[in-house]
Amino acid sequence: MSYGAAPGSTSGRPPIDRAGRWVDRAFRTQAALVYLFLYVPIGLVVLFSFNAGDLAGQLRGLSLRWYAYALDDRFAMAALQNSFVVGAWTAILATSLGTIAALALLRVPRPVRAVFDAITYVAIIIPGIVIGIATLIFFVNAFGWVNPWLEYIWASAGLGTAPTIRTGLHTVVAAHVVFTMAIVMILVRARLSGMDRALTEASFDLFAPPFRTFTQVTLPQLWPAIITGALLAFTFSFDDFIIASFVAGPGQPTLPMYVFASIRRGITPEINAIASMVLMVTVTALVLVGLVYRRQARQNRTGDDPDLAVSLPEAEGPT
Amino acid sequence: MTDSKDTAPGRRRSHVATALMLGPTSAWYFLLLLAPLVILVAFSFGARAPEGGYSPAFQLDNYLELPTRITAFTNTLWMAVGGTFLCLVVGYPLAYYLATRAGRKRTLLVVLVVVPFWTSFLIRTYAWLTILGSSGIPALLDSVGAKDVVLLNTAPAVMLGIVYNYLPLMVFPLYVSLERMDKRLLEASKDLGAGRLATFRQVTLPLSAPGLLSGVLLVFIPIMGEYIIPDMLGGGKVFFIGNALVDLFLQSRDWPFGSAASIVLILTTLVAVSLYLWLGSRGQVRRDMSIL
Numbered sequence: 001m002s003y004g005a006a007p008g009s010t011s012g013r014p015p016i017d018r019a020g021r022w023v024d025r026a027f028r029t030q031a032a033l034v035y036l037f038l039y040v041p042i043g044l045v046v047l048f049s050f051n052a053g054d055l056a057g058q059l060r061g062l063s064l065r066w067y068a069y070a071l072d073d074r075f076a077m078a079a080l081q082n083s084f085v086v087g088a089w090t091a092i093l094a095t096s097l098g099t100i101a102a103l104a105l106l107r108v109p110r111p112v113r114a115v116f117d118a119i120t121y122v123a124i125i126i127p128g129i130v131i132g133i134a135t136l137i138f139f140v141n142a143f144g145w146v147n148p149w150l151e152y153i154w155a156s157a158g159l160g161t162a163p164t165i166r167t168g169l170h171t172v173v174a175a176h177v178v179f180t181m182a183i184v185m186i187l188v189r190a191r192l193s194g195m196d197r198a199l200t201e202a203s204f205d206l207f208a209p210p211f212r213t214f215t216q217v218t219l220p221q222l223w224p225a226i227i228t229g230a231l232l233a234f235t236f237s238f239d240d241f242i243i244a245s246f247v248a249g250p251g252q253p254t255l256p257m258y259v260f261a262s263i264r265r266g267i268t269p270e271i272n273a274i275a276s277m278v279l280m281v282t283v284t285a286l287v288l289v290g291l292v293y294r295r296q297a298r299q300n301r302t303g304d305d306p307d308l309a310v311s312l313p314e315a316e317g318p319t
Numbered sequence: 320m321t322d323s324k325d326t327a328p329g330r331r332r333s334h335v336a337t338a339l340m341l342g343p344t345s346a347w348y349f350l351l352l353l354a355p356l357v358i359l360v361a362f363s364f365g366a367r368a369p370e371g372g373y374s375p376a377f378q379l380d381n382y383l384e385l386p387t388r389i390t391a392f393t394n395t396l397w398m399a400v401g402g403t404f405l406c407l408v409v410g411y412p413l414a415y416y417l418a419t420r421a422g423r424k425r426t427l428l429v430v431l432v433v434v435p436f437w438t439s440f441l442i443r444t445y446a447w448l449t450i451l452g453s454s455g456i457p458a459l460l461d462s463v464g465a466k467d468v469v470l471l472n473t474a475p476a477v478m479l480g481i482v483y484n485y486l487p488l489m490v491f492p493l494y495v496s497l498e499r500m501d502k503r504l505l506e507a508s509k510d511l512g513a514g515r516l517a518t519f520r521q522v523t524l525p526l527s528a529p530g531l532l533s534g535v536l537l538v539f540i541p542i543m544g545e546y547i548i549p550d551m552l553g554g555g556k557v558f559f560i561g562n563a564l565v566d567l568f569l570q571s572r573d574w575p576f577g578s579a580a581s582i583v584l585i586l587t588t589l590v591a592v593s594l595y596l597w598l599g600s601r602g603q604v605r606r607d608m609s610i611l
Binding site: 107 | 356
């Protein structure tokens with residue numbers, strides 16, 4: 001057997017011989033086919049969104065008429081607005097609660113941390129459909145218990161009709177925060193464990209008060225994880241259909257709920273136009289995450305984060 | 320600073336601060352994760368109220384009635400096992416290619432695998448709905464002479480949707496573990512006279528075991544709770560537990576029976592995952608048991 005590359009070469013490529021070339025070609029072909037498989041369907045959705053015809057299945061010239069139609073659709077736009085509101089609140093709450101909890105977990109005894117970690121994994125592992133069902137049951141029960149009390153209090157205080165708490169966008173946010181908070185916590189904790197403790201200690205030695213140490217030493221190092229967490233929480237919440245369909249209640253659909261209902265009614269190019277706009281939102285969020293990671297990788301080449309499976313890989317050259 | 324830390328009031332103050340910081344998260348977990356799950360368990364022993372919903376009772380009827388839905392459970396389990404296997408078969412060569420042979424384009428190619436996963440699940444499934452629907456591939460086949468081909472609302476369509484949606488979750492952890500592998504080991508194996516297959520079996524595969532483990536779990540667990548794909552691409556003909564749950568909770572409003580089905584779904588998933596982990600640890604895959 002003869003080898004094409006010098007022995008001991010550390011280039012990632014295995015040495016090439018005659019059979020090796022065929023193996024290499026097979027790998028390339030397979031990879032190309034997988035990328036086609038991944039992107040052709042999405043590409044077709046976007047292509048058909050420019051359809052000038054009336055039917056979703058037949059492309060008759062290109063135009064932007066379905067975008068105009070979608071943007072004029074009052075229900076679609078209300079749903080889009082709902083999704084933005086839910087996504088933004090979820091991102092804000094999940095990021096702040098998750099980050100604060102991750103910081104607090106640095107200072108608690110080991111058993112407390114173990115319990116928290118266990119619940120965090122439960123939050124991520126339990127199927128979305130079960131979270132949707134369980135929180136729906138919980139809300140219905142809790143509201144059934146709270147509302148009579150509110151009525152009683154309002155009646156005895158002579159305030160007139162009591163407010164009734166119902167399911168709505170706020171319950172969707174509450175349910176989304178459960179698992180997005182868990183994701184933020186995992187991201188921030190991974191970042192914290194990779195951080196150099198010496199910097200915090202140096203700051204204390206230089207007589208910086210704890211709050212200043214936090215804002216000037218800890219926080220700047222945490223930003224990438226916090227921003228990534230916020231964008232992931234937003235994307236998750238913005239895209240979620242299953243949990244929202246359980247806890248949103250009637251009357252205030254989110255965009256995925258609207259899209260699902262329209263698909264049930266029949267496929268029109270309007271759905272493609274909405275889908276393409278949603279894709280644009282998600283891809284923008286992703287590009288932002290990518291930029292954050294790139295900057296972080298450039299700033300801190302030595303730092304090796306224990307990567308979460310959901311995070312984007314760092315930008316790096318060939319080894 | 321060190322002084323105040325060592326005195327009792329300072330320590331107490333910092334304990335209070337820590338408790339305050341953990342408070343909101345604990346409350347959230349308790350109220351919206353643990354309490355709902357406890358209620359779900361309690362409901363699963365209850366009875367259906369005449370107008371739908373729940374009425375208090377303690378009985379096992381809901382669990383005893385579950386065999387009437389056995390097809391949903393077997394469907395889900397088979398599709399989850401099959402889908403995970405297909406993702407592995409398609410994803411492993413790609414991850415290997417990305418980790419060892421992709422060269423300078425590697426970062427871009429890896430990002431391109433991850434991006435579809437972060438785009439809307441609903442839209443990705445919708446894409447296949449139009450491709451497999453009557454005006455998609457069947458229309459093309461019709462024009463070349465193959466009449467009346469039905470692709471949508473079949474088990475293979477659901478399987479295709481599953482592989483399409485979950486493939487990135489398999490490729491990514493596999494890529495991470497293959498990328499961390501010391502490539503010199505491959506050459507050492509070759510220098511010692513091992514052929515390609517032997518090197519793969521004895522070096523590459525064991526070293527990628529942690530990624531394989533996480534990949535399989537990351538794909539298998541969510542497929543078990545799948546609802547959208549069988550609904551849109553299976554058209555009610557391929558029924559998953561998820562579809563049964565939506566039906567029970569939102570249509571027939573039989574909450575206790577639905578609760579029992581959800582509990583059994585969670586238990587089935589746990590048993591399948593434990594079985595897999597146990598088999599894995601017997602087969603020398605005992606490196607990294609962390610799921611994420």
